[in-house]
Amino acid sequence: MSRGYNWRSTLTDFASISGTLAGFCIAFIGLILGWSIADVKIYQSVTFGNMAILFFGLATSLFIVASEFFLHSKSFDVFDLPVEYREWLIRGFLDENWNNIWVESTKKARINESYARWCYNFAIFPLFLGLFFAIFPYNALIAVVVSFVGLFFEILQFVTQVYDRSLKSSRK
Numbered sequence: 001m002s003r004g005y006n007w008r009s010t011l012t013d014f015a016s017i018s019g020t021l022a023g024f025c026i027a028f029i030g031l032i033l034g035w036s037i038a039d040v041k042i043y044q045s046v047t048f049g050n051m052a053i054l055f056f057g058l059a060t061s062l063f064i065v066a067s068e069f070f071l072h073s074k075s076f077d078v079f080d081l082p083v084e085y086r087e088w089l090i091r092g093f094l095d096e097n098w099n100n101i102w103v104e105s106t107k108k109a110r111i112n113e114s115y116a117r118w119c120y121n122f123a124i125f126p127l128f129l130g131l132f133f134a135i136f137p138y139n140a141l142i143a144v145v146v147s148f149v150g151l152f153f154e155i156l157q158f159v160t161q162v163y164d165r166s167l168k169s170s171r172k
Helices: 007-034 050-076 081-091 098-135 141-169
Strands: 040-044
Touching: 007 050, 007 098, 040 050, 050 098, 098 141
Parallel strands: none
Antiparallel strands: none
16 A cells, blocks of 8 residues: 655654754854853844844744644654554454545644644744854854855745645646
């Protein structure tokens, strides 16, 4: 009963990556608070450290939510069982409509995966903005290059995904 590429097996990996990036942002917040960057003023009492922490905090929140959505999506994977156990289960409950259960669980898993990917993709933006404010007091040129190259490629990826989805929906 092969159904092609098993996208479900990647959900745990994406949850791990999101959690790791959230940890990275939290570590950066801790480092920024100890650096002199926290004292460099942009305007009146607003500092580069304040702005970096704001954006890293937003990215952390979004990465954590993305990780939770990926794990929640994984919880709808009722077919993530060893083949022998899955066959035993299907033989034991012959009156169940397993195709309907498959379709419903896939639908719920896809919805949660979609929310997770949106949170993950949007978390990248404040991550690069936080890097901009963390690096700028030390070297403005490097801050601009690192942040805006990262933002450019993230926007390019986002536009490509939207374009691909519009192509898929126009084919239906």
